Amino acid sequence: MSQRIECSRRTCRWTGENSELSKVLDPKYSAKSLTVYNYVCPKCGSKSYYELPEPIITERVEHANALIKVISEHGRKFFDHKGTIATLELDKNGKVWLIDEYTKARVYTQYNGTWRRFHHGGTLRDLVCAMRDYITKGKKLSIEWIAPARCNPENGSIWGYDKEAAAAVRAAAAQLPIIEQGEQA
Numbered sequence: 001m002s003q004r005i006e007c008s009r010r011t012c013r014w015t016g017e018n019s020e021l022s023k024v025l026d027p028k029y030s031a032k033s034l035t036v037y038n039y040v041c042p043k044c045g046s047k048s049y050y051e052l053p054e055p056i057i058t059e060r061v062e063h064a065n066a067l068i069k070v071i072s073e074h075g076r077k078f079f080d081h082k083g084t085i086a087t088l089e090l091d092k093n094g095k096v097w098l099i100d101e102y103t104k105a106r107v108y109t110q111y112n113g114t115w116r117r118f119h120h121g122g123t124l125r126d127l128v129c130a131m132r133d134y135i136t137k138g139k140k141l142s143i144e145w146i147a148p149a150r151c152n153p154e155n156g157s158i159w160g161y162d163k164e165a166a167a168a169v170r171a172a173a174a175q176l177p178i179i180e181q182g183e184q185a
């Protein structure tokens, strides 16, 4: 049975399934010519981790994750790291977490201070907060959130997407239920 776990090392907090743990020989036993394996965090090698409950995925969480997926498929492919896509989820207290695609750690999105283990800047953090509010309050996002244009639109988007990629991601996002309808993409 697969079990979701989180690394207990504070600086790591890798999240994944127990089947993803790394199997390493225990050096203590190797010295005595015994083969004993340890299962350790694949990111930091820590032997200590704890079980995490399965994520709570509501319809609105699915809508938000669909937007993340669309963004990950265009331009600079934010939220995609070598095929791992960031995901949002709820806990049993109704709080929203983001699993960062790069650090593979859960980021608590209700926190006002610095988001450790979130490896994007303020623009995408604001977008994650907007998705969080959609999940918790049902407040849809304006299409203006997606790849916003620079003052001179010829220069592409403030996301660093060129004009074509920005137009493509907006056109795809405009179809999603999380985006306010009746607006021009």
Ligand SMILES: [Zn+2]
Binding pocket: 007, 008, 009, 012, 013, 014, 041, 042, 043, 044, 045, 046
């Ligand atoms: Zn770890």
